[in-house]
Amino acid sequence: MTTEPVEYDVVVLGAGPTGENVADRLRAGGLSTAVVESELVGGECSYWACMPSKALLRPVIARAEARRVPGLRHLVHGQLDTAAVLAHRDEETSHWKDDGQVSWLESTGARLYRGRGRLQGPKQVVVEGPEGERQVLTARHAVAVCTGSRAALPDLPGLLGAKPWTSREATSAAAAPGRLAVVGGGVVGVEMATAWQALGSQVTLVARGDQLLPRMEAFVGEYVADALSEAGVRVLMNSGVTAVERDGGTGPVTVVVDSGERIEADEVLFATGRAPRTQEIGLETVGHEPGSWLTVDDSCRVAGSDWLYAVGDVNHRALLTHQGKYQARIAAAAIVARAQGVPLLETDRWGAHSASADQIAVPQVIFTDPEVAAVGLSLAEAEAAGHRVRAVDYDIGSVAGAALYADGYRGRARMVVDLDREVVLGVTFVGPGVGELLHSATVTVVGEVPIERLWHAVPAYPTISEIWLRLLEAYRG
Known part of the structure; x- marks a missing residue:
């Protein structure tokens, strides 16, 4: 009718x-x-992406950071309460209502x-x-x-019959699989590998390229790959998937990579792009x-x-x-x-x-451990766009606020400066808690704040935001 x-x-x-x-x-x-x-x-964000994924990741990151704090680390023992984490995830998605x-x-x-x-x-x-x-x-x-x-799935032999997870299944699963194969080294792949490894799964991450998070500065992928490996994730780089096998769509799944290795898992997540x-x-x-x-x-x-x-x-x-x-x-x-x-x-x-x-100042946080935050152009993007630039790097762990934040703080910051206009084109941070630094970087890039004016934006001591002063000092020499 x-x-x-x-x-x-x-x-x-x-x-x-x-x-x-x-x-x-x-x-x-x-x-x-x-x-x-x-x-x-x-939409997707509320029920199958941003909200449920960050609900899964928040206790993972909080536990990791607590274990780096003197006087607190000895209280943080054992595994996460996976059932409680999943229950909280369900609340954050309003139980899909x-x-x-x-x-x-x-x-x-x-x-x-x-x-x-x-x-x-x-x-x-x-x-x-x-x-x-x-x-x-x-x-x-x-x-x-x-x-x-x-989610976009590749055309692979046996894939559809194997009933793979996409980002939707990965964020809404009712239980942690014993073994999880994650195909894809982008944001969804690294975040879900981080979450499910901490929630009790044995995770293997398969990435086609030679670095994780390939759209970021190269050092970002190195930090994240090292941390995933330390957490127990098996990370396979330069590995393409050639086939997926699962009899009748039930039971264990086998992921075949181009080296010929056969990876056995209970579920496989394909995080290989969007359509x-x-x-x-x-x-x-x-x-x-x-x-x-x-x-x-x-x-x-x-x-x-x-x-x-x-x-x-x-x-x-x-x-x-x-x-x-x-x-x-x-x-x-x-x-x-x-x-x-x-x-x-x-x-x-x-x-x-x-x-x-959309072209000049897209901010993004990746909620892994360590966290990743970036806005604007990477060094490679700035050079490809024809800018005359200089990249300034600094070890975030050497800032007083970082030393107070966590023992053995590991992180890095990069500021990409347009040498002709002396303004910042892009900023990248990797390290615990750096997501909260991102908006200051976004304002700097969008506002096209001159380097000379940034000298007058005084960071509070002792906070990690003092990294801004260190970057400016390194730039001026």
């Missing part, structure tokens, strides 16, 4: 963090908004439609509800695609390839369109929850301005309608 079309100023496909924030800012701008969601309101998120979304004034949303030509979306009902929604001004991304969730949203009806990433301008408007927006993971600019929420604020402001006939500032690199940080 199809009901009469309902018109809104904007229709949003997807109620994850990005879609929620688009809707919130649109309503704040006075535009009527419909939001369509086929799964849980709150979205009542609270629905209440928040509806409090913004947006109208929620449950079901699968599909484009049916320009500015029109058909929602197929859970009981087969159909609702046609039309948009006066814009449709925003905020459907996110999904856009755009396969079944009707892109072909508006001239785009189903299942494709959507190319956008800095206001997140899809190339060649005056009404279609792609916000968050689907535009492939920066696949991080906080960047999706940032883009949501930018895109919503642009949609409201265009609806009101207000000139846009998308040509201003730091204007209200330009998601400039």
Whole structure:
């Protein structure tokens, strides 16, 4: 049954963090908004990514840090209470129920439609509800695609029949497998190897390249690989997987690597990349390839369109929850301005309608032990972009605050400086607790703060943030 079309100023496909924030800012701008969601309101981050993974990792990191503190380490014995950790994880995901998120979304004034949303030509979306009902929604001004991304599995013999874990199963598992094989040396791979090894699994991590976290500075992967090995994870570098075997999809699984070695495990996690969730949203009806990433301008408007927006993971600019929420604020402001006939500032690199940080200052924390935090350009990226740069490195462990933070503190900081403008293009930290240093680095990069002015930003003593002073001293010589 199809009901009469309902018109809104904007229709949003997807109620994850990005879609929620688009809707919130649109309503704040006075535009009527419909939001369509086929799964849980709150999306991947709330139920299968950020929140559950960090709930799993927090006790792991806390225990590791407690063991480095004199007078405390002797109290931290034995294994983690895995059942308690998993129970807390379940609480943080609201037991995979979205009542609270629905209440928040509806409090913004947006109208929620449950079901699968599909484009049916320009500015029109058909929602197929859970009981087969159909609702046609039309948009006066814009449709925003905020459907996110999904785990991408490689084409390997036996893989699908082996029922591999993706990030979803890895963050929502009801128990720790006895043996876990993790394929992939990126963020999901190293975080889940860290978590499940500490929660009782025997973990083997298989990475195709010669370093973990290959998009980071090379030293980051070295620190993380060493720590994983010390924790008991078997780390195999330069190892490609050629096949996966599991009879009937039950029982032990065998991962075959290109050396010929056969790795036996109870579960295998493939953390080998992401793909856009755009396969079944009707892109072909508006001239785009189903299942494709959507190319956008800095206001997140899809190339060649005056009404279609792609916000968050689907535009492939920066696949991080906080960047999706940032883009949501930018895109919503642009949609409201265009609806009101207000000139846009998308040509201003730091204007209200330009998601400039996607290219210049993307912050990221990786919650391993040691922690990793980075923003802006790495040394290699800065050089590839044609900047005349200098990298300044410093041992974080030699800072007084780090020595107080933990015995034997091991960490490193790098600041990449544009020599022509004398501003910071990128900063990377690796070491315990460095995630809390990241926002100061982000402000430095986004604000393009001159090195001379940074001398007047005095770090409190004795904190780890004194690393900033040490980096500046090393730069000036």
